[in-house]
Amino acid sequence: MAVQKAPREGFSEALIRLGHQHEDLVVLDADCAKSNMTNFFKDQFPNRFFNVGISECDLVGTAAGLAIGGKIPFANAYANFLTGRAYDQMRISVCYSNNNVKIVGHNAGTSAAQEGATHLPLEDISLMRSLPRMTVIVPADSLEMEKAVEAAYYHEGPVYLRVGKLPVPIVTKKEDRFQIGKAIKYRDGNDVTLISTGIMLDETFKAAEALANKGIQADVLHIHTIKPIDVEAIATSAAKTKRVVTIEEHSIIGGLGSAVAEVLSEHCPVPLKRIGTQDRFGVSGKMHELLDFFELRAANITATAEKLVDSALIK
Amino acid sequence: MQLASERKEYLQELTKTIRRHIVKMTHHAGSGHPGGSLSATELLTDLFFEHMNVNPNEPDWEERDIFFLSKGHCTPVYYSVLAEKGFFPVEELMTFRDVDGRLHGHPCGEHIPGVDASSGSLGQGLSLANGVAMAAKLDGKPRRAYVMIGDGESQEGQVWEAAMTTAHFNLDNVCAIIDWNKIQLDDYVENIKGMKDFKAKWEAFGWHVIEIDGHNLEEVHSAFEQAKTVKGKPTAILAHTVKGKGISFMENTHKWHGLAPNDEELELALKELV
Numbered sequence: 219m220a221v222q223k224a225p226r227e228g229f230s231e232a233l234i235r236l237g238h239q240h241e242d243l244v245v246l247d248a249d250c251a252k253s254n255m256t257n258f259f260k261d262q263f264p265n266r267f268f269n270v271g272i273s274e275c276d277l278v279g280t281a282a283g284l285a286i287g288g289k290i291p292f293a294n295a296y297a298n299f300l301t302g303r304a305y306d307q308m309r310i311s312v313c314y315s316n317n318n319v320k321i322v323g324h325n326a327g328t329s330a331a332q333e334g335a336t337h338l339p340l341e342d343i344s345l346m347r348s349l350p351r352m353t354v355i356v357p358a359d360s361l362e363m364e365k366a367v368e369a370a371y372y373h374e375g376p377v378y379l380r381v382g383k384l385p386v387p388i389v390t391k392k393e394d395r396f397q398i399g400k401a402i403k404y405r406d407g408n409d410v411t412l413i414s415t416g417i418m419l420d421e422t423f424k425a426a427e428a429l430a431n432k433g434i435q436a437d438v439l440h441i442h443t444i445k446p447i448d449v450e451a452i453a454t455s456a457a458k459t460k461r462v463v464t465i466e467e468h469s470i471i472g473g474l475g476s477a478v479a480e481v482l483s484e485h486c487p488v489p490l491k492r493i494g495t496q497d498r499f500g501v502s503g504k505m506h507e508l509l510d511f512f513e514l515r516a517a518n519i520t521a522t523a524e525k526l527v528d529s530a531l532i533k
Numbered sequence: 534m535q536l537a538s539e540r541k542e543y544l545q546e547l548t549k550t551i552r553r554h555i556v557k558m559t560h561h562a563g564s565g566h567p568g569g570s571l572s573a574t575e576l577l578t579d580l581f582f583e584h585m586n587v588n589p590n591e592p593d594w595e596e597r598d599i600f601f602l603s604k605g606h607c608t609p610v611y612y613s614v615l616a617e618k619g620f621f622p623v624e625e626l627m628t629f630r631d632v633d634g635r636l637h638g639h640p641c642g643e644h645i646p647g648v649d650a651s652s653g654s655l656g657q658g659l660s661l662a663n664g665v666a667m668a669a670k671l672d673g674k675p676r677r678a679y680v681m682i683g684d685g686e687s688q689e690g691q692v693w694e695a696a697m698t699t700a701h702f703n704l705d706n707v708c709a710i711i712d713w714n715k716i717q718l719d720d721y722v723e724n725i726k727g728m729k730d731f732k733a734k735w736e737a738f739g740w741h742v743i744e745i746d747g748h749n750l751e752e753v754h755s756a757f758e759q760a761k762t763v764k765g766k767p768t769a770i771l772a773h774t775v776k777g778k779g780i781s782f783m784e785n786t787h788k789w790h791g792l793a794p795n796d797e798e799l800e801l802a803l804k805e806l807v
């Protein structure tokens with residue numbers, strides 16, 4: 219069994235490590251410092267931490283100002299309120315002004331759990347992806363999160379980083395090379411391409427194994443950077459397998475599924491199935507219940523991939 | 534109208550029942566927000582049982598008064614009051630936050646009888662109340678719009694955009710209740726982003742302000758009565774409260790903002806509520 223760890227823990231640890239190395243790194247939060255684990259950064263660097271209270275628009279604007287003032291701010295809040303409410307501040311004060319602000323959306327996806335629909339961010343990737351200049355990163359686990367935080371710091375320009383609250387298995391490896399904009403190939407196969415983002419990598423690995431047991435060999439691509447997306451890796455794999463399934467803990471509208479559909483339609487049109495949440499709001503439930511509820515399990519991926527392979531054979 | 538003594542006794546018992554629901558519901562779910570629910574208990578109980586013109590058998594009755602829980606995380610007290618008032622069965626409270634239930638962590642305007650709008654993203658309720666009040670004025674109806682706002686929530690800019698709207702349009706049929714428990718999620722409001730002179734702020738925005746002890750049922754009751762008689766401007770009831778009120782170990786700490794009691798803590802809490 220893989221070790222379980224909350225992505226927010228990896229986030230918090232990496233932030234503190236970078237904080238020791240770089241004086242210009244500052245952190246902002248909007249009254250969720252305990253929950254977002256930015257309070258540990260505050261303990262170490264009280265002068266470089268600003269809790270602006272329950273004011274997400276003000277948070278993002280202030281972060282943009284700090285960037286203009288020569289700092290590298292990480293602005294933290296729950297993903298839904300941050301991307302929904304402060305969208306215009308990100309659009310104008312951050313992206314259009316090209317300010318070097320790192321936007322960190324917490325409580326991501328099903329990790330908002332029992333808080334329910336208002337708190338379940340299922341549209342944040344879609345919103346962030348539409349902003350010119352915004353880089354969108356969705357790490358798979360706590361270990362990859364640490365690499366992503368570092369990469370975000372060194373990247374010049376706006377970044378959106380999606381961080382989950384609850385423990386998930388660590389499925390990536392220390393030696394996996396993290397490079398913004400580059401997909402990671404985890405498995406070779408000729409029959410179907412499975413493309414996942416974020417914490418769905420775990421279920422995707424399980425699905426690939428189940429498919430192999432049925433004689434179907436999957437190519438597995440992990441897309442930690444949704445934007446800019448790795449066109450080459452996706453098109454190359456699709457050209458080989460001729461069918462693609464995308465898997466994300468987010469709406470199929472505007473997220474990974476949409477991004478991959480855009481790539482395929484222009485570069486390698488092959489059949490695509492998108493697994494993710496449908497065009498609906500969430501409900502309250504424990505995280506594992508929500509993954510079942512939204513049909514984001516390995517069994518769902520396996521069934522979808524099988525069907526896609528079968529339908530291609532019949533033709 | 535003063536609160537008659539037998540009504541006061543009745544309400545006092547009811548607030549105890551509601552506090553028991555609050556701790557049981559959050560214990561059942563293993564999550565949820567007891568602190569800000571316990572601070573709002575007297576305010577919401579008196580409002581729904583003594584002032585709001587509503588009909589639980591006909592939740593969408595067109596003449597009804599409307600209430601918005603702008604601090605949407607305080608569903609434990611809100612659902613409890615609605616259930617005790619008869620909008621849905623009291624037993625349903627123990628499905629709080631269940632994946633197959635309708636009593637979600639934050640109120641859903643679509644599915645729950647008595648709830649008119651979804652909330653949980655702080656700062657949005659007063660604008661809704663303004664809209665309802667404008668519609669009532671257009672229709673020449675005596676309907677009133679109530680909204681409960683947190684003191685931490687008042688850091689959201691929209692609260693003040695809306696407060697200007699209420700006063701500008703002379704919406705005297707709007708009554709805002711501010712649960713001034715001095716604590717938000719991370720810490721005391723004063724330590725995060727202080728309100729400075731909170732009362733003067735509301736007054737400067739053109740509101741009639743009534744400052745009360747939000748746990749004193751008589752003061753709560755007469756504040757709502759007075760609000761109904763104020764003409765030409767909206768009323769803000771600034772209610773001094775204690776976060777976690779009624780359960781000693783939950784009182785006056787941010788620790789119990791969003792934490793559920795375990796078995797042992799539930800037992801201790803219920804002992805204090807007999």
Ligand SMILES: Cc1ncc(C[n+]2csc(CCOP(=O)(O)OP(=O)(O)O)c2C)c(N)n1
Binds near residue numbers: 572
């Ligand atoms: C827009 C938005 N930002 C952040 C949150 C997360 N959050 C939920 S409750 C809360 C603190 C609220 O404090 P207050 O308004 O004082 O409520 P109370 O003390 O009465 O519970 C926060 C930050 C949220 N629900 N909505």
